[in-house]
Amino acid sequence: MNNKLKMGLQSAFEAPIPKRKAQFLKTLRYPKISYLSFLGYQFAYIRKRVWLLSAFILLMGWTVSFSAAFQNFHMEASRVWTVSAILPFLTLLTVTEIFRSAFDCMAELETSCRFNLSQIVMARISILGTGNFIVLSLLLILINRSSHFGILRLTFYLLVPYLITCSLCLLILNRSSTRESMYGCAAAAGLVGIINMIIGSAVQFYSAGYLRYWILLSAAAIVLIGFQIHNLLKQTEDKTWNLLLTE
């Protein structure tokens, strides 16, 4: 049909008024969001306190490394344990954020949605894990600039308290994911922090001879974390999470 004829028809006949347009539009299928978009939205739902504590830890790392207030800390170990003693609390916030659905009784509702509980938990682990990785990496870079330990030893000194707290919290919450279990996790984080401070005051633990024990502790904690994450995802897939409360 040529354009002239089209124009002629348009001017000669008025287009009919659409009937039930709104209802019709509602029946149309719309494209659903992708997993990547879902991941982005989940990022927005992570509570700000996690990022605030991360920023505080980074600030502390910077202060320990460069501030004049810490120039009297001649012992290398003091610089490290000051920062590593606070890392268990970052773990605490991270792990409790992952288990949020159970604490706030959202697990059942979330399990029935298109992006279900196991996908939500995976998304949270990915986002928070990436966040923590960035914080730990920046801390290492910062402290390494004013330390003679070397990057490898520093990595283990910072990672051990973080990993041990993580494994203990996961162990507690996999057994009972109620809000009350959070106190158990807080106690575990506090305990690790205190032990870390006690070890920190005994400088010999930071000597090269003890490195193999730090490596051993890290490896044990990593294995335990792997096992606990496997259990956590299995629980969400088996749909047994938090349902014992209401059975």
Next chain:
Amino acid sequence: MELAIDRVTKRYANKIACDRISLTLHAGVYGLLGANGAGKTTLMRMMCGVLAPTSGTIAFDGIDVNHEDYRDVLGYLPQDFGYYPEFTAQNFMLYIAMLKGLPKVRAMEKSRELLELVSLEKEAKKKIKTFSGGMKQRLGIAQSLLNDPKILILDEPTAGLDPKERVRFRNLISRLGAKRIVLLSTHIVSDVEHIADTILLMKNGQLIHQGTLEQIIDTITGKVWECSVSQEAAEIMCEKHPVINIRQEGEKIFLRLICENPPQDDATGVTATLEDLYLYYFSGVNEQ
């Protein structure tokens, strides 16, 4: 549109919550009735993919319950649902909309529309923790409709609603049942009586009856009696038969009860109701 439940069983360590339940549901409203512990919630959870059955299958038009496409057409209101403490009603709706895969613009439109439907539009920006039980329940109903579901499962949807709201929701659920499968469980017999096209009766994990109101009531038709008796006779009758209603009338006791034959010569046979049937099965006298 067909939701097929095939020999579904859920077994816990020392209890069978659902015992080989088979059902085929088509568009319409289904009312699930049963006493506490009958297995209603367990069955609903399995139908929503929240609990894994010990054996048996559940599928909608051939799509398995564990598949993402099944959850895509599902709307669910759990018996007790929580919320993140910092959430407002709108945040909650947008969060669930995101989990249901709705794009942001669509989620905003749909949330607004549904909050209006449940009369919560003025409270959209208020924190859920300030809401009454009825308001939370209305919010729960609204979230279940976000993805325009083809299967709508409502566990005690009218719990906590005042009589006016209950009637409103009964009408809403009736309308929704025209184009989708709606399954609702409740203890409020009159809710089921008013809106369910098909009634499902569960006891001890088994489906003991299913059918229309007339078909279901047929079981006790001609067995419901009313009479006035002495105190002593009333006590004997209460032990022997399921009593629906009992009240003092002067020196005598008025009884409405269910039994095969007239409990006494002057007893009057009356029309059976769903409540009579419910009490017949769940009063305890009739327990096997």
